[in-house]
Amino acid sequence: MNSISKFVPKFDRELSERLKRLENNGKSFRVLEFSMKVAFDGICDMLTSITDASTLDQLEHDITYVTDAMLSFPLKIPGARYYRGMKARERLIETFKAKITKRRNGEEVSDDFLQSMLQRDSYPPNEKLDDEEIVDNLLTLIIAGQSTTAAAIMWCVKFLDENKQVQDRLREEQLQILRNKPAGALLKYEDLMSMSYGSKVVKETLRMSNVLLWYPRVALDNCTIEGYEIKKGWNVNIDATQIHYDPDTYKDPMRFNPSRFDEMQKPYSYIPFGSGPRTCLGINMAKVTMLVFLHRLTSGYTWTVDDEDLSLERKAHIPRLQSGCPITLTRLDDTSITNS
Numbered sequence: 570m571n572s573i574s575k576f577v578p579k580f581d582r583e584l585s586e587r588l589k590r591l592e593n594n595g596k597s598f599r600v601l602e603f604s605m606k607v608a609f610d611g612i613c614d615m616l617t618s619i620t621d622a623s624t625l626d627q628l629e630h631d632i633t634y635v636t637d638a639m640l641s642f643p644l645k646i647p648g649a650r651y652y653r654g655m656k657a658r659e660r661l662i663e664t665f666k667a668k669i670t671k672r673r674n675g676e677e678v679s680d681d682f683l684q685s686m687l688q689r690d691s692y693p694p695n696e697k698l699d700d701e702e703i704v705d706n707l708l709t710l711i712i713a714g715q716s717t718t719a720a721a722i723m724w725c726v727k728f729l730d731e732n733k734q735v736q737d738r739l740r741e742e743q744l745q746i747l748r749n750k751p752a753g754a755l756l757k758y759e760d761l762m763s764m765s766y767g768s769k770v771v772k773e774t775l776r777m778s779n780v781l782l783w784y785p786r787v788a789l790d791n792c793t794i795e796g797y798e799i800k801k802g803w804n805v806n807i808d809a810t811q812i813h814y815d816p817d818t819y820k821d822p823m824r825f826n827p828s829r830f831d832e833m834q835k836p837y838s839y840i841p842f843g844s845g846p847r848t849c850l851g852i853n854m855a856k857v858t859m860l861v862f863l864h865r866l867t868s869g870y871t872w873t874v875d876d877e878d879l880s881l882e883r884k885a886h887i888p889r890l891q892s893g894c895p896i897t898l899t900r901l902d903d904t905s906i907t908n909s
């Protein structure tokens with residue numbers, strides 16, 4: 570069984586329990602905060618099998634310091650954001666190195682991404698990864714994966730709230746999947762294959778939310794594109810927003826319409842994960858996380874958005890609602906679940 574297949578039921582169980590706790594609590598909660606936590610814990614589990622709640626909290630705390638520092642002035646003075654980020658990075662490195670040592674000493678074994686990097690110990694010297702490289706890979710994946718996936722989930726909830734017909738159609742698809750499984754069964758990877766409308770909801774969310782607004786490239790040679798001369802060495806920013814909102818490609822581009830993906834897109838007209846050799850490494854993980862989330866949310870609950878303010882966070886590198894999209898959950902009644 571590959572790691573994504575193992576991830577699906579584990580993530581589903583964890584998510585179901587957390588949603589149930591929020592439902593029982595009955596209070597409004599910020600989807601962004603919630604999705605940051607579930608995305609973080611999910612990625613850490615997949616990469617390192619860390620599931621201990623207090624370790625995860627500490628790691629997430631430190632990752633937040635590191636990501637904050639990435640947008641700050643590089644002042645190495647105690648109290649400065651940059652300095653705090655550097656200190657947090659040192660603690661993260663220490664925690665991950667301790668884990669690597671345990672694995673190398675055989676005190677701990679797990680079938681995860683970290684273990685697959687350690688298996689390279691038996692490779693020729695130039696293909697092995699040293700501790701620094703392993704830790705760097707872990708930090709890169711966690712940082713690249715958490716806030717992107719979490720923001721996408723938040724936008725999905727918001728778009729579905731604004732588009733009740735889409736929400737109803739999605740719920741019906743997800744309830745059908747629930748009805749075809751024994752009561753209380755967890756999702757399997759194969760179940761995601763039946764989420765054809767869900768996948769289009771995910772695609773449309775990523776088109777409209779533009780989690781990464783643009784990404785940079787360097788021209789390797791002189792070239793001319795549509796009459797524009799680009800010189801070797803120039804920095805070129807690929808503007809995903811312009812591409813995703815181009816009315817020639819996407820009719821009525823401001824409308825949240827997952828069904829537009831019934832048709833094939835022109836090459837390079839859909840690039841939420843980039844394209845080419847530097848394409849996002851977490852595409853599958855991101856899509857799977859979003860689909861499982863949508864399944865549990867729509868097949869178990871309806872919700873109200875408790876703050877309609879559309880202001881975006883300032884100083885964030887990813888577009889996110891300042892409100893964090895607070896919602897209150899209401900459990901679907903059993904008849905909606907069992908009726909086919």
Ligand code: HEM
Nearest residue numbers: 713714717718721780781842843844847848849850851855
């Ligand atoms: C909805 C969620 C996500 C979105 C929208 C997203 C988007 C992107 C984009 C646009 C790039 C740049 C691609 C390019 O330059 O062509 C990228 C790179 C990357 N992403 Fe993601 N990503 C998401 C989730 C994840 C997850 C879950 C992981 C890992 C767990 C991840 C790991 C990476 C890594 C490592 C890179 C750098 C790849 C490289 O430079 O070779 N991403 N992502």
